[in-house]
Amino acid sequence: RRKEKSALRFSLFIGFYRSTDTQTVCGWSLAYGENKQNKNPYGYYHCSKNGQGLRQCSMHYIRYDVLYAYVLARLQYWSMLAQKDEDNLLKRLLNASDRERNSAKKKQAAELKKAEKRKAEVDGLFAKMYEDWSAGRITEYNFNMLSEKYQNEQKELETKIRQLHETMEAAVQTAADAEKWIALMKQYVNPVELTAELLNTLIEKITVHEAVKGEDGSREQEVEIYYRFIGKID
Structure with a gap:
């Protein structure tokens, strides 16, 4: 069952995520990996340009659960607006x-x-x-x-x-x-999970930037979602 979950995580965002360096867009896809050394193992995506030993890009990554939660939250937000106030969403x-x-x-x-x-x-x-x-x-x-x-x-x-x-x-x-x-968007009323069909229908690509650490140790990371037909709107 654990192998099935790993396969699902690996394939869910295939074709959507792209990694970007802090200064330049490298354009390479992110590869899936798992950190099993932690007390609580987790899946993550990392830049394949760095991971293949080329070292031509920084080793930036994003956790699977973080990316999943963010994308789902954005789709839920747009779904809510499409259901409640279609006219204002169109104007926006x-x-x-x-x-x-x-x-x-x-x-x-x-x-x-x-x-x-x-x-x-x-x-x-x-x-x-x-x-x-x-x-x-x-x-x-x-x-x-x-x-x-x-x-x-x-x-x-x-x-x-x-x-x-x-x-x-x-x-x-x-x-x-x-x-x-x-x-x-109106076809998917308040989606509760991400599926390959949902992503393929609504999203063109996802771009992940390198995280920036603050002086207090906090970690901020920009993720850009480009939707089908309309591009980036967040």
Whole structure:
């Protein structure tokens, strides 16, 4: 039975946890281990980049029970909000990035208008140049040289315009993504335990930072949860 519990602990967060150094994100997954030397043995996750003997990252870790309790508490919190006040939760999710999103939207709209205006100008110049070449007002050499120049600029502008449209459409999708996540959250009313299904449905990844010890010996550790569709909201 103890082996079954260890296997469950090992597999539960597989694919979700990532370790980060104090200064740089190492990007490696955390490996599961057990401290059996303590009076009360416990499971924990540690940075696999350090654990494989590479020593390229600090030996930071987090206890299984601490991570489990934190993730469960956050999901219970969001579940409670989704059940009790869906409208305010939606506003909270959207307002969290509204200012940044609106600023970016204005900038993108201005860039799009400028690119579309220049594209119309280049199209007009290209058409006028063709008329001049047909009428013999410019040489074929000059026509070919200018033609290549205008065609290259047309392609660059078309790519930029397409990318700006895609970016602006993605920003509009934010509201739909928030609603989608809330709908998923409402399916899990006050979860009392973590399961692989629950984590796969609601969470994209979990990032664990190295713990910082205070002068009084206390230990503080940052854990970031990135939820599906909406990213980090804590």
